[in-house]
Amino acid sequence: MKHYTNGLRIWDNPQTEEVGDTVEEFLRLLGGPTWLNIPGKDPTRSRAIVTLLHGNEPSGVRAIHRWLQIGIKPQVNIAGVIGAIDAALAPPGFAFRTLPGRKDLNRCFREPYDSPEGQVAKEVLQRLAHLKPEALIDLHNTSGQSPCYTITTKMGDKQKALTSIFSNQLVITDLRLGSLMEATETEIPTIAVECGGNRDPQSDRIAFDGLTRFTQTDSLFPSGTSQPNVQIFEHPIRVELRAGMTVAYATTPVDEADCTLRFDADKLNFDMLHPGEPIGWIGPHQLDTFLARDAKGNNRVQELFTVVNGELHIAQTGRILMMTTDPMMASSDCLFYFLPCADR
Ligand SMILES: [Zn+2]
Incomplete structure (x- = not known):
């Protein structure tokens, strides 16, 4: 079932046969920034995945599309947010970070929310505050070649554990740009994942494998286990x-x-x-x-x-x-x- 709020489309429980054969078809079906609700085995808990805040960074949305096509039931409820769909669909496809004249969505997660992108950002934050997910991952690509690493604005064991799902390299930044992770850092353990270069098939594999682990594991933060081996860069x-x-x-x-x-x-x-x-x-x-x-x-x-x-x-x-x-x-x-x- 699909319905609209102000700037965000809501799609509850998308079925495998409804999501299109290709990621481009999936994006056309979504038609604009969308919040997906995928019910899990344990409906009392949830986790959130945000991606495509930048239209030229396809690995995260390819991973979500492939995962929806396979139709594996996640361990807990999953909220999936897919952002800059118009920028991603603009020919030749996955070429524009943002459309000309529009704002960078991942710089709009702070006041004032006085643009179409700001409205989407505000609505995503309101829904996340209501949902209270156990963790939030925001999947990106670099535009040049790069190994996979993660970024956080708040360091802790949970951010290290989330990093270890994707990589063993974690960058902590105190730069403030208006990105999603800055807005959620105190309420939800959050990392941004740079899956690698946006034209590298390896980045797509990393995003899909990480997303699979993130959605299928029973506990993201098991107690009593040894600290993950994560290298920190400050x-x-x-x-x-x-x-x-x-x-x-x-x-x-x-x-x-x-x-x-x-x-x-x-x-x-x-x-x-x-x-x-x-x-x-x-x-x-x-x-x-x-x-x-x-x-x-x-x-x-x-x-x-x-x-x-x-x-x-x-x-x-x-x-x-x-x-x-x-x-x-x-x-x-x-x-x-x-x-x-x-x-x-
Ligand atoms: Zn990005």
Whole structure:
């Protein structure tokens, strides 16, 4: 049974034969941001899965669609939220993080909720507050190549246990952007999962396997078991272009761009990098091309990078994550995050 609220469609108990043969057909059937209710063996408990907050990140919704097609009854009630369906369906498909002129849904989970995306976010939060799920996972992809890792804004044993369903790498961030996990962190154990690159079939497998474990296990947080072996990375710094600056990705410096990053820069994601590692080339604005903001709002660009004969080098030991090689992504969101390494 489907019905509508303000911005969110509600679909109770979707049946295997109703969800379409392909994920694209599934999205067309949904038609807009949707909350799914899937009854479980134990109807007194529930868990929540959110995905497709970004239209170019398909692994989570592919996993939900495949899982609904198989029709395995989950251990507890499952709420599934599928977000930016119009952005995902815009040709050529799964190409737009958000539609041009629209807001990034995963930056709208805080006041003011004064946009169509904000209304959807507000309604999702109201429903989550009412549902009180045992845990919430928010499935994403990176736009460049990357291993799978998870992110939380609040560290605890439950966030580590949720991470271990997908990965053994957990990033804790104190950056505040208006994302879903910031809004739910005190009420519901929440992680965002970066399943890996959005064109990598391995990311789809990771999302599906993790979703299966998340929905089928009886206890997400069994007492008396040993702590999961999860590696923790603390407090990424967000590196973005200053307004009006441009980036290119190439094997040699591009004169028309204010900076050029290596065409294969996304291969660096999560590798330990040391001072002197070249990541690209810089134009006449030098390091003023970038802003590198930490959670306190300080610009850390001078600590992170050096310029040597026009080459841009890493200046301290650390890791890069969420590096894209898509200039549109880089200017609409950020270039990458840098995780300084404590043992430098
Ligand atoms: Zn995302």
